[in-house]
Amino acid sequence: xxxxxxxxxxxxxxMITLDTLxxxxxxxxEANCPNLCGNGSxxxxxxxxxxxxxxxHAFFGGFLPTPATTNKAEHVRLFHSRNTGLKTHxxxxxxxxxxxxxxxxxxxxxxxxIGGVIFFSKKVPLARVLPxxxxxxxxxxxxxxxxxxxxxxxxxxxxxxxxxxxxxQRLFMFLNVSAIHGPNHMFLPGAKRDxxxxxxxxxxxxxxxxxxxxxxxxxxGNPVFCLAFSDHGEAYGEDGYQGHRLAHETVWNVPYREFIx
Numbered sequence: 001x002x003x004x005x006x007x008x009x010x011x012x013x014x015m016i017t018l019d020t021l022x023x024x025x026x027x028x029x030e031a032n033c034p035n036l037c038g039n040g041s042x043x044x045x046x047x048x049x050x051x052x053x054x055x056x057h058a059f060f061g062g063f064l065p066t067p068a069t070t071n072k073a074e075h076v077r078l079f080h081s082r083n084t085g086l087k088t089h090x091x092x093x094x095x096x097x098x099x100x101x102x103x104x105x106x107x108x109x110x111x112x113x114i115g116g117v118i119f120f121s122k123k124v125p126l127a128r129v130l131p132x133x134x135x136x137x138x139x140x141x142x143x144x145x146x147x148x149x150x151x152x153x154x155x156x157x158x159x160x161x162x163x164x165x166x167x168x169q170r171l172f173m174f175l176n177v178s179a180i181h182g183p184n185h186m187f188l189p190g191a192k193r194d195x196x197x198x199x200x201x202x203x204x205x206x207x208x209x210x211x212x213x214x215x216x217x218x219x220x221g222n223p224v225f226c227l228a229f230s231d232h233g234e235a236y237g238e239d240g241y242q243g244h245r246l247a248h249e250t251v252w253n254v255p256y257r258e259f260i261x
Contacts, residue, residue: 002225002258004078004093008107011225012171014217014261017059018206019052019117020181020244021230025199026255032204035211036228042255044068047232050252051245052119053130055231056176060133062100065229065256078227078258079103101133101172109172112161114154115139116178134174136161145178148186151209154178162216170222175213179206182234195236217261224261230254 007013018026023044030037045065049055058064062079069075080086082094095103105111113120113134121127121139131137142153154175165171180202185191187201217224235241235250244251 001076001091002078003091005091007225008093008104009170011223011260012217012220013104013109013173014213014224014226015059015172015174016177016210016226016228017056017175017231018177018180018203018228018255019231020199020234021203021255022196022199022233022250023230023253023255024250025196025203026230028196029200029203029207033207035207035214036257039259040257042257045229045254045256046252047230047254050232050247052117052176052231053126056119056130059231060099060101060130062095064227065254068253099133101174104172105135107170109170110165111135112171112173113137114143114158114161114173114175116143116150116154116176117145117181120176143178145181145183151177151179151206155209155213158213159216162220167220167222177206177210180230194234199234214261225258226261227258229256 026042030041046068047055047065048058048063062077062081064078067074076089077092079100080088080092080094082096097103097106101111111134113131115131119127120131122131138157143150158175180199182194184202185194185198187205188198191198232244233251233254234244235248238250241248
């Protein structure tokens with residue numbers, strides 16, 4: 001159980017949402033994802049939202065995916081708003097601001113968002129809401145779902161930010177990986193439509209690029225607390241359902257990992 005009061009202020013924090021990644025697809029690819037799963041396995045959790053916009057509002061409020069268990073002792077929040085009247089765990093880091101991002105900024109962190117899917121594009125007012133949580137936010141067409149090298153471009157941009165961030169400046173970097181979100185059949189040769197198999201191929205691609213980001217964080221020399229999880233899953237015809245923004249286990253079950261780089 002991570003003591004976030006020992007993490008905040010001493011560690012850089014890297015939060016990665018693997019947009020639309022199903023839990024079962026993630027588990028099937030564990031052996032092929034040495035960067036995300038080289039030192040552990042995915043934990044099954046339940047997302048607080050069935051699509052990107054809703055889920056990320058919850059995440060930035062401190063409501064990360066919940067352990068898929070009825071054992072309440074395992075439901076320890078990493079981040080929680082102070083003075084809500086609710087009992088919190090001693091390991092939970094409490095913030096006094098409206099959200100955890102501005103809470104980390106108040107604690108001295110530089111907060112950076114590297115967007116992926118359209119809700120981070122800033123093209124319209126609605127798409128400026130989630131990036132607006134951060135002091136610095138970035139989005140390019142090359143970061144989006146239609147680019148087959150999107151994670152490469154996102155990581156390249158993240159590396160530039162790392163190179164320009166002083167070592168004594170604590171950093172909270174958020175990365176929304178768009179590659180796994182549909183359309184993802186372009187990652188599976190010969191595929192003409194999205195499927196669990198093409199999502200798995202997209203995850204393999206993203207893992208390979210994220211390895212460069214992890215290496216760059218390690219080279220900074222500061223300890224890094226990393227969170228990697230999905231915001232929601234995707235139905236590919238199960239029980240007649242397609243897509244997300246719906247109530248089905250393929251959408252609500254998500255993979256989750258936390259580890260120190």
